[in-house]
Amino acid sequence: MPKSFADRLTALVEERRSQVCLGLDPDPAQLSAAGTSDSSASPAERAADAIAADCRRLIASAGGACVAVKPQLACFERLGAPGWAALAEVCGAAGEAGLLVVADGKRGDVPVSAAAYAQALVGVTSTPWGDVPGLGVDAFTVNPLLGVDALEPLVAAAEASGAGVFALVRTSNPGAADVEDLETAEGPVHERLAGIVDGLAGRLLGECGLSGMGAVVGTTAPEHIARLRALMPRSVFLMPGVGAQGGRPELLGAAFAAGPSSAIVAASRGIAAADDPAAAAEKLREEVWRVATE
Amino acid sequence: MPKSFADRLTALVEERRSQVCLGLDPDPAQLSAAGTSDSSASPAERAADAIAADCRRLIASAGGACVAVKPQLACFERLGAPGWAALAEVCGAAGEAGLLVVADGKRGDVPVSAAAYAQALVGVTSTPWGDVPGLGVDAFTVNPLLGVDALEPLVAAAEASGAGVFALVRTSNPGAADVEDLETAEGPVHERLAGIVDGLAGRLLGECGLSGMGAVVGTTAPEHIARLRALMPRSVFLMPGVGAQGGRPELLGAAFAAGPSSAIVAASRGIAAADDPAAAAEKLREEVWRVATE
Numbered sequence: 001m002p003k004s005f006a007d008r009l010t011a012l013v014e015e016r017r018s019q020v021c022l023g024l025d026p027d028p029a030q031l032s033a034a035g036t037s038d039s040s041a042s043p044a045e046r047a048a049d050a051i052a053a054d055c056r057r058l059i060a061s062a063g064g065a066c067v068a069v070k071p072q073l074a075c076f077e078r079l080g081a082p083g084w085a086a087l088a089e090v091c092g093a094a095g096e097a098g099l100l101v102v103a104d105g106k107r108g109d110v111p112v113s114a115a116a117y118a119q120a121l122v123g124v125t126s127t128p129w130g131d132v133p134g135l136g137v138d139a140f141t142v143n144p145l146l147g148v149d150a151l152e153p154l155v156a157a158a159e160a161s162g163a164g165v166f167a168l169v170r171t172s173n174p175g176a177a178d179v180e181d182l183e184t185a186e187g188p189v190h191e192r193l194a195g196i197v198d199g200l201a202g203r204l205l206g207e208c209g210l211s212g213m214g215a216v217v218g219t220t221a222p223e224h225i226a227r228l229r230a231l232m233p234r235s236v237f238l239m240p241g242v243g244a245q246g247g248r249p250e251l252l253g254a255a256f257a258a259g260p261s262s263a264i265v266a267a268s269r270g271i272a273a274a275d276d277p278a279a280a281a282e283k284l285r286e287e288v289w290r291v292a293t294e
Numbered sequence: 295m296p297k298s299f300a301d302r303l304t305a306l307v308e309e310r311r312s313q314v315c316l317g318l319d320p321d322p323a324q325l326s327a328a329g330t331s332d333s334s335a336s337p338a339e340r341a342a343d344a345i346a347a348d349c350r351r352l353i354a355s356a357g358g359a360c361v362a363v364k365p366q367l368a369c370f371e372r373l374g375a376p377g378w379a380a381l382a383e384v385c386g387a388a389g390e391a392g393l394l395v396v397a398d399g400k401r402g403d404v405p406v407s408a409a410a411y412a413q414a415l416v417g418v419t420s421t422p423w424g425d426v427p428g429l430g431v432d433a434f435t436v437n438p439l440l441g442v443d444a445l446e447p448l449v450a451a452a453e454a455s456g457a458g459v460f461a462l463v464r465t466s467n468p469g470a471a472d473v474e475d476l477e478t479a480e481g482p483v484h485e486r487l488a489g490i491v492d493g494l495a496g497r498l499l500g501e502c503g504l505s506g507m508g509a510v511v512g513t514t515a516p517e518h519i520a521r522l523r524a525l526m527p528r529s530v531f532l533m534p535g536v537g538a539q540g541g542r543p544e545l546l547g548a549a550f551a552a553g554p555s556s557a558i559v560a561a562s563r564g565i566a567a568a569d570d571p572a573a574a575a576e577k578l579r580e581e582v583w584r585v586a587t588e
Contacts, residue, residue: 025407033422043424050421074403074410078419079426081379088374104407108437109368109400110467110534113319116368125372127341128327132373143402145439145462147469168439173404175441182478182486189483192476240404 002162005139006206006236006261009100009164012067013261018285019292021068021102021238023268024058024090025075026051048082051075055090059097062271062281068138069094070238070266073105091135100138102238102264106168107154108143114150118157139164141216141238144193151196155203155213164204164212164236169193169228172218172241190224194231201234210262211235217255219247219265226254237263242284243270249287256292263292296456299433300500300530300555303394303458306361307555312579313586315362315396315532317562318352318384319369320345342376345369349384353391356565356575362432363388364532364560367399385429394432396532396558400462401448402437408444412451433458435510435532438487445490449497449507458498458506458530463487463522466512466535484518488525495528504556505529511549513541513559520548531557536578537564543581550586557586 013019028047031054038046059069069090076087091101107117119125121140125132142154144167151167158165170180170190180190197215204212214236217228229237237255241247242265255263265288267281274280307313322341325348332340353363363384370381385395401411413419415434419426436448438461445461452459464474464484474484491509498506508530511522523531531549535541536559549557559582561575568574 025410028419028421028426031422043421044426046423047419047421047426072403072407072410074401074407074414077378078410078414078417078428080382080414080428081375084371084378085375106401106403106437107368109366109398110465110539111469113366113368113398116319116366116372120368120372120374123372125322125341127322127337127344127373128325129340130337132322132338132341134372134374143400143437143439145437145473146465146467147472147474149467149469149472150465151469171404171440171444173440173443175405175443175445178441178443178490179439179483179486180441182476182483184476184478184483189473189476189478192473196472245404 004162004204004206005164005212006210007208009067009236010206010208010210010261012100016067017289018065018067019264019288020066020281020285021070021264021266022062022066022271022281023266024055024069024071025268026054027075044079045082048079048086052086052089056093058272058277059094062277063097063099065281065285066099068100068102068264070102070104073103088135091137103135103137103140106141106143108146108150110146111149111153115153118154122161122163123157137163139166139212141166143168144196148196151200155200158212159203164214166214166216166238167193167197169197169215170217170221170224172220172245172247176218191231194228197235198232201232205234209234210258214238216240219252220245222251225252229254229257233258238266239263240266243267249284249291253291253294260292298456298498298500299458299506300504301502303361303530304502304504304555306394310361311583312359312361313558313582314360314575314579315364315558315560316356316360316565316575317560318349318363318365319562320348321369338373339376342373342380346380346383350387352566352571353388356571357391357393359575359579360393362394362396362558364396364398367397382429385431397429397431397434400435400437402440402444404440405443405447409447412448416455416457417451431457433460433506435460437462438490442490445494449494452506453497458508460508460510460532461487461491463491463509464511464515464518466514466539466541470512485525488522491529492526495526499528503528504552508532513546514539516545519546523548523551527552532560533557534560537561543578543585547585547588554586
């Protein structure tokens with residue numbers, strides 16, 4: 001069996017003294033056309049090359065303060081096939097830089113289609129002409145609205161490949177209240193989602209005691225964190241929303257009750273759009289490390 | 295403003311006397327390597343060419359009995375960039391055959407990322423080298439777990455392009471009960487999702503009175519259909535699950551209470567895997583048409 005995501009993350013957190021996950025949300029509209037070469041290529045190809053190069057630069061400058069990158073699949077998909085090729089390139093570049101890759105696609109579908117997403121992310125697709133490998137990422141985000149049977153093929157594929165799975169539990173956007181916070185007789189929907197995550201946590205358990213069956217828990221509603229940690233005592237949390245969305249690192253202490261590698265904190269624009277991305281990543285690393293090890 | 299999805303669908307339903315949506319879930323493992331040509335291409339490229347050709351054949355044989363196709367994005371994504379190129383090709387081929395294209399990706403993310411998905415599906419991405427068009431589909435599926443603000447950019451893009459949006463309300467898999475059926479003080483979660491859909495339905499309203507702000511309502515739990523139709527009196531329903539998953543056309547009458555074009559019934563394996571796909575599609579067309587116009 002491959003080494004589990006939870007164990008690989010734990011080793012990297014200890015080595016780098018970091019829990020920062022670098023969000024990669026490249027926007028071709030923000031790029032400069034200066035200095036680009038192959039003018040025979042299509043706009044999509046040129047833009048895809050440019051966002052891949054931009055992500056590589058960001059990984060080279062800020063990656064050292066991080067343990068993971070989180071490419072936002074939407075940002076690559078909007079460039080079509082060249083965008084998907086750029087995504088694969090960026091995932092490879094992050095791996096070469098020693099970073100874990102968390103593909104942020106929030107996929108979720110009925111079991112037969114969920115199995116196809118699993119192939120795309122961490123599996124292999126058999127064809128009469130040979131196997132086609134998927135992205136080969138270290139972890140990915142999923143949407144649990146369709147229930148446990150729809151998560152099952154994704155969790156099974158993660159198990160086989162040593163990957164992690166982050167299911168949406170309580171997201172960082174204001175609209176999260178509309179559905180995720182609806183009250184049921186046994187607590188709000190997001191606590192029921194937490195129950196589903198915890199029910200699967202034994203499947204992706206590392207030797208470190210943490211589980212790669214993780215949860216997306218936004219940093220913008222810190223009042224939920226302690227309760228969600230109690231409901232998911234073994235799960236790694238992926239925590240978006242610091243910086244641009246208003247989440248504050250100093251309020252995340254409860255997430256780390258399961259240990260310094262029990263949560264990773266994702267920042268995208270806060271690092272990428274900073275005048276000095278390396279300094280911004282290092283500042284966040286220090287802030288989160290302090291909170292995580294207090 | 296472009297003609298709305300609801301109006302285009304209504305015209306096509308009347309013209310073809312059909313509500314059938316042909317699911318395109320190509321599986322390269324099921325294809326034959328016989329007769330393929332370019333042996334210098336990679337396995338992914340050869341498989342992508344083969345699934346595109348397979349989808350074209352299916353559209354040519356069975357498309358005449360249908361009003362729409364529903365490519366499952368996962369099935370294309372698992373072949374990487376060549377798979378995405380095949381998806382674009384298949385969408386184009388379906389459009390040439392006079393079929394509406396419903397991209398089935400069940401996307402959903404925080405607003406900034408939802409806007410990027412909207413660009414990928416029905417919008418345009420600006421780059422310094424020129425605009426990159428998205429898939430240009432007629433409609434797409436979305437996951438509403440993240441709430442109204444996360445749907446907003448997708449609905450706005452649909453509005454601008456005359457597209458339809460199908461939000462998951464009650465899916466066709468057994469696990470749908472886990473979250474979608476959770477009871478809240480004001481009804482099960484799927485009824486709350488229906489309320490969100492209805493709240494947005496004024497946005498994508500056609501002159502026909504139906505709204506392209508639609509809902510995915512599985513055919514495998516027909517006991518919910520009448521109630522969901524009452525909660526979403528203007529929305530077009532996209533109804534998967536007939537055939538392989540066990541849904542029966544004769545139980546879908548309540549979905550058509552808003553008119554013969556107020557629902558489309560999706561079938562994938564039931565048509566694609568039939569000995570005679572054209573006959574299977576025609577049989578389903580007749581069955582659904584009877585139920586829809588009774």
